[in-house]
Amino acid sequence: MKDIKDVVLVNETTGEVMNVKTITKNYASNEDFVKMFLGDFLMMLGICDSTQLKILIYVLKNTNLSDNLFYKTYRVMEKEIDTTAKTIAKVMLRLQEKGFIRKIKGGVWMLNPEVMYRGSENKKNLLIRYVKEN
Numbered sequence: 001m002k003d004i005k006d007v008v009l010v011n012e013t014t015g016e017v018m019n020v021k022t023i024t025k026n027y028a029s030n031e032d033f034v035k036m037f038l039g040d041f042l043m044m045l046g047i048c049d050s051t052q053l054k055i056l057i058y059v060l061k062n063t064n065l066s067d068n069l070f071y072k073t074y075r076v077m078e079k080e081i082d083t084t085a086k087t088i089a090k091v092m093l094r095l096q097e098k099g100f101i102r103k104i105k106g107g108v109w110m111l112n113p114e115v116m117y118r119g120s121e122n123k124k125n126l127l128i129r130y131v132k133e134n
Contacts, residue, residue: 051083055091059101063111065118068127073107102131 003024074085095101113127
């Protein structure tokens, strides 16, 4: 979180007046984060089988985090993941139904920025606005 304020500073010696901005940032420490292995966690909950998980992890690893876009066709994924296009299509459809991913066009997908994003809260809001407008 960032707080920006306009402040007036006066040099006590010269009387010079300066208008400046102060920026206060809050940083999270390692104590504010929990690390877990997504694959083990999802399988423990019974949410995914190993093939579904393999596809999900592939999508997460290959998503461009600057814009939340994933650029892969089923054919490319089929070769790189070593599973069938039919299985990939079923998993991608399920991810769409759950609101995790959205198909932009053939071979281009966008991960829901309300679920995963990298950057500031402002960037997240811009991505969300883009999703709603398109």
